[in-house]
Amino acid sequence: MHNLDFALTGAWQVLLAGLALGAGLPILFALGIRSLAWGAGEASVNTSGVTAGTKRPLGTALGYALFAVVVLGVLLGLTFIVASGFGYKLDFSHIYPTLVEK
């Protein structure tokens, strides 16, 4: 059952990449939302949370920084789709992604 071996090896890699990008990025995104809320004032449980408390610029900045990381992740995904369509693939051997011809 060589196919089972290949499938299980592949499955692990897909699971790890999926967790890192598919769960990791939305988690960063959620952190970004929380930072923004914190930066805008008191994070409030009740529905009348529109009463703005003290502004915290650090939170706002951190929030947008986290969004930027998420956007980079999405751009990486887009690059991958476009690049593989044109016969290139992403190479992660230098840690940062580079494009190499297939």
Place this chain on the structure above:
Amino acid sequence: MILALVVITALAFDFTNGFHDTANAMATSIATKALRPKTAVALSGVLNLVGAFLSVEVALTVTNAVVKIQDKSGAPKAELLADGGSGLLLIILAGLVGGIVWNLLTWLLGLPSSSSHALFGGLVGATLAGLGVAGVNWNGDGSKLDGVVGKVLLPAVISPVIAGVVAVAGTWVIFKITAGVAARFTEKGFRWGQIGSASLVSLAHGTNDAQKTMGVITLALIASGHWDDLENIPLWVKVSAALAIALGTYLGGWRIIRTLGKGITDITPPQGTAAQSGAAAVILASSHLGFALSTTHVATGSVIGSGLGRPGATVRWAVAGRMVLAWLITLPSAGLVGAAMWWVGDAVGGMAGALVVFALLVAASGAMYLRSRSGKVDHENVNDDWDGVAAQPVTPIPAAAAN
């Protein structure tokens, strides 16, 4: 003439592929009202169109995954061309019909089943009937993940689980992080999160699935001697396949969108973001690693996962169970139709045989379309409460009987 029927049928399959799979990308955004239903299908259609053109890679060898009618370069096997290619065309035609009929039937029942599996199933069935057991690539040659087992069966079992685990993890942590954050931040934020991640899934779908039809049409052109370039696909094939899948996507398989968006679990924007990001990441990672999987299985797995990950959410296992059952029988059912079509076509023989097969397809499609008019699901009622209308046993899938 048979060639023309094959091309029309292939484009019809591409069209059903589009509307069958709209749900994979857009069901969650529609269910949470991040996008209005019509906007969502339009966005998805455009992205599928763009995606179909983005890929210049030739998917000529698409059938090699499951059947042995082409050699490694993509050229049809020489022994199949002895009769001018009409035998090969009949196999392709019967296989496509098997895929379409199964796609339409599962759409009628509102079940998200895999379009690629339906296509592969139809081709396997037609090949079994036409060439016998040896014509099917069951297990590959041992050098890589290949064959019916490696490209269809194993990924079908594994990929929903992977996507589910990713979505459970994402959803659970997101709810922990955003607990207590004012709704005005979470709602706007996750709305964009959902739209972005759903768009990625649409784009990836266009690049993957339109290629399959382009490959099949080009194979038919080569078999009948109308094309001989193994490196390129005729432009008109590319344009028509891209348009067919985009139009299908825009039409929207509302029944399936409803099942995936409302039926399995009640989705909130953070869950939608987690589910769709998980699906996008799993789809892209696996195509990067050459691990063939179905967008449908991934999307469904991640929706179930997002239901399991949200504290207090319930998953309707009866709905999920019906879907899994549909996945299990997709390959053999489409195969049966494909085989039956080949036998009919072969018994009648020649041009008339192909016409009879095509007429049967039109009749079956027409019947299923008419059946769908009662208990219609469209962009108006796609978001109706699932349990509320489920009480009226009108159609196999719960839908408002109002229109």
